Amino acid sequence: MATGTLTIDLDALAANWRALDAKSGASTETAAVVKADGYGLGAARVARKLAVAGARRFFVAVAEEGAAVRDAVGPNAPIHVFSGHMAGDTDMLGDLNLIPMLNSAEQMVRHLEALPGHPFGIQLDTGMNRLGMEPAEWAAVRDIALAQSPVLVMSHLACADEPDHHMNRNQLRAFKEMTDGINVPRSLSATGGILLGSDFHFDVTRPGIGLYGARPFEDAATVVSLDIPIIQIREVLAGETVGYGNTWEADAPTRVATIAAGYADGLIRAQGPDGYALAGKTRCKILGRVSMDLIGVDVSHLEEDPESLRLLGPGHGVDTMADAAGTIGYEILTSLGARYNRRYKG
Template sequence: MSTAKLTVDLTALAENWHALDALTGCETGAVVKANGYGLDAAEVSLALARAGARQFFVAAAEEGAVVRQALGPGPGISVFSGHMEGDTALIRDHDLIPMLNSVDQMLRHMESHPAGRFGVQLDTGMNRLGMEPAEWAALRDIALAQKPVLLMSHLACADEADHPMNRQQLRSFIELTANNDVPRALAATGGLLLGRDYHFDLTRPGVGLYGGLPFTESRPVVSLALPVIQIRDLAEGETVGYGNVWTAPRPARIATVAAGYADGLHRALGAGGVMLFADDTPCPVVGRVSMDMITVDITDLPTDPDSLEILGQHQSIDTLAQAAGTIGYEILTSLGGRYRREYIA
């Protein structure tokens, strides 16, 4: 087959959740937005629920509906974008918990779904989502009287442990949420790793579950093997790919593999000298990454491979991301729809 194979290790995903949960003294949820970080929200949500997660977080109500259909009744499913116009039916029918971000969202929720659960998102300095301190001060008593199920905020610099913004936001969150008994949540993966001062009642790890930094102890969850379509011999001085950007410095053996930027392997990878691997042996990408194909120098391999691994035990999502000048999140969420997917439980 000429379609690349993407393998998702659901056991590793569950073990990553357990490892992060063990670092906390509170409940540990799971972020499954962006279609479970590109790995299929239904599959990863079910695996995480089996591991013990009972609180799930998504970006949009539509994502929440998919997770609810997978999990059934019971687990909490919170929506970071809150209660947007047109979301009422989805929130009501799928028992979603909007994290309300503004006075307008609060009014919309109280008017259209007064019996529905909700949380409140507070802006502690990131200036992205959430009620600002003055807005919260004006609304706080009214909101608390409606019995929110969670007060939350989000850290801007949690992947930099010594960044002063972390303590600044922690102080702000404590001040904004003082003197009430509503459960609180501040930490995603990076915040969870900052220590228990940041944990409060609930943590919500995301990328660390899927094998990404800053959780250095995470097990790889994704492996991606690219089938070799053709192998050819080049003489010294011959060129490869669009634009003739790579010239063979010696006699070379070149493999063309079946994947490209249409599959989420960014065009920038060609310029970064990214390594694909065959049994630990690095094989550099040569030439430009094209829509459906990548060319790889396999001159130093002892035998011709049937496939080459670009993600897995030998290369993490963050290593690949560094070569492309991006972050592991983007590698994960860009993984394309053409891959043959296999889920290992």
Template sequence: MVAARLTIDLNAIAANWQRLARLSRSETGATVKADGYGLGAAQVSRRLAQAGARKFFVALTEEGAAIRQALGNGPEIYVYSGHMAGDAQSIRNLGLIPLINSAEQLARHFESLPGHPFGIQLNTGMNRLGMEPREWAAVRDIALQAGPALIMSHLACADEPDHLMNTQQADTFRTMTEGCAVPRSLAATGGVLLGPAFHFDLTRPGVGLYGGAPFMDAYPVVELALPVIQTRDLEPGEPVGYNCTWVAGRPTRLATVAAGYADGILRSLSNNTTLWAGDTPCPVVGRVSMDLITVDVSALSDVPETLELLGAHQGVDELARDAGTIGYEILTGLGARYRRRYEGLRT
């Protein structure tokens, strides 16, 4: 088979959740939005539920459907985008809990789904989602009388432990929720690592579950092996790939592997990252194209059937550094063409 192989270690995801849960001075949920950060929401959420997670967070109502189908009734599924127009039937039928972001959403929810569970999201300074302090003050009494399941906000700079914004947001969150007898949540992965002052009643780690920074103690979750289609020998002066961005300066053995930017391997990695054959580094040379990457394998006496892009020598954050991005983008960009193999899959 030509398709590259993506191996996803569900036991590592579960172990990362358990580690973060031990660090949390509160209940611990799990963020499984964007198809479980690109790794398969159904498989990921089932394994996390087996590990003990009971509260799950997604970005969109549509994403909640996949989690509910995977988990059945029981676990709570929160929707960060709140109650959008046209979502009432799905929210009711799937038993989702929208995190209300505005007075407008609050009115929509009360009118279309009276008595249905909801949460509240507050803007404490990130200025992305959530009610403004004045808006919250205007509807607070009405909202609290209806018994929200959760009040939450989100940290903008949790991956920078010394950033002043962290303390400012935590203080604002405390002020906005003072006197509310409702469970509160502020911390995702970075917030868990900031310490108990940020944990409140519920943490909801995301990227750390999948082996990404800033959780440096995370177990690695993904391995990606790219099959070699062809090898050839180049003489000095011969170019490689589109626009001839790399030219052999010496006799070079070249391998062409089956993957490219259609598979989430970013074009910015052209001439700027490494594949591995065991412990031997093999640099990418030439442009990353849609379906193919060319690799200098001159250091190998024998070229294996596959070369490793993600694995023991290079994780998602190292690859992201080479690409000039973040591990989140690498994970969520992993393409649909990979042959996915799940380790630790339980029935």
């Protein structure tokens, strides 16, 4: 078989949720963000495992993502939709019992008219300028909104992965100014905010990326491993090149393994010059450009020719690959392609 094997360790996922739950404090509910198909790992399998671990509240990006999660966690678990109540969402929100996080007065009017009595939350903008009501808009509709009994009021931190960034305290202050005194559960923190400490936790935390084994949760257990079969190994002579554009030239005889994956499988093209694979614990440098379906790797220093090489795993996680590609672990996870043979553990 020429496709790679993507192994998803659900026990590690659950362990990461429990660790972040412990950091959130006994008085704070720890939810789980399972948007983007569970960060590329399969929303249904991920949500079901997290529910078994103890998660009782879930977040998705758009209403369409709610169907798989609802099937996985049953009829009663709250599922919040970050994008709020968009035009055309009414039937889905109602049928699946999803909770839109309303981002504007316009969305609030749409929701109250289309689904009177249906649960909703409010998202506030505390400085990120992405989603949510800004202070003036919130002040104008606050009394009306609170009279309709929202189930959650939230905001989102822009720089939580940088603990010393002044924006964190600025947003905390803004959130408290906008919400102190309301009788509604509050939520400010995703993974990074949890790690900032109890001042940021409020009533509900929303870990996302940390569940899946990536920064800023440096103590996270590894969730994803990716093993790619070798199609062919060849001897490349000094002066010969590998891959498109002749970007790598051998300065000595080199054994080059061609592995069966590329950017069509979510392996970022830019990682070529700085990326590597693993044979056991031995690093093997990627040679030349990552192409659509194939990557060249230097295996000259190995005592035996392996049948496969590992691109993700313990000690070489999504952040390592992301660093080589000049991106972030989120992009690596959510780009992992459909061609892999997916194997779930736990």
